[in-house]
Amino acid sequence: MQNWPAPIGGSFSNESPTVNHLILAVILLLILVGIARISSRKLGRSKKRAYVPGWWNDAQNNQLTTVTNASFSTQSIMNKGEYSVFALTEKFVKAHLPGHRVFAQTSLGEILKSPDRNAFLAINSKRVDILIVNPFGVGILAIEYQGDGHYQQNAPMRDAVKKEALRKAGIPTVEGGVT
Structure with missing residues (x-):
């Protein structure tokens, strides 16, 4: 049997390096699980979360029932005009802003935060139609x-709220399209 180089800290066996690496991986995994359990207890979290009757679980069950009984199909994330602007923005960013990315229909709740819960x-x-990051x-x-x-229903008010939140976060907004 061939003697393989010993892993860091000594030799486990004369098995192949793959077996030694597997043993190390299992040991590390067990250590990480132990640390996670200790941290979880320190934070006051229980090992398993029990079903707690109440509005939260009822709401979740109602959502699951509703979704289970409904049908779904795909739809385009943008209309043709938005997609044209998106495609042009992607080309520009790729050519002129290395490392930057373009996203469509991005939720403000994912890109902005506020200590004021009601404002958040x-x-x-x-959502913003297009976001460059x-x-x-x-x-x-x-x-x-x-x-x-x-410009239907309360669009001007929605836009004003979005623009103000983005402005306060330091993200400029550019508007354009059909007039």
């Missing part, structure tokens, strides 16, 4: 496409 809830479900994943420019059906 006001923007959480609102820097190489660290932080938004640097929001693009809003105002299409044919944009």
Whole structure:
């Protein structure tokens, strides 16, 4: 049997390096699980979460029942006008801003935070049509496409809320589209 180089800390066996690596991986996994359990107890979390009757579980069960009984199909994430602007933005960013990325229909709740819970809830479900992020994943420019059906119902108020939150976070907004 061939003697393989000993792993760090000594030799486990004369098995192949793959077996030694597997043994090390299992040991590390067990250590990490132990640390996670200790940390969980220190934070006051129980090992298993029991079913707690109440509105939260009832709401979740109702959502699951509703979704289970419904049908779904795919749809486009953007209309044609938005997609045209998105494609042009992608080309520009790829050519001129290495490491930057372009995202579509991004929730403000994913890119902004506020210590004021009510302010956060006001923007959480609102989306920007197109978002350019820097190489660290932080938004640097929001693009809003105002299409044919944009100015319906409370769109001006929604836009004002989005623009103000983005402005306060230091993310400029560019608007354009059909007039």
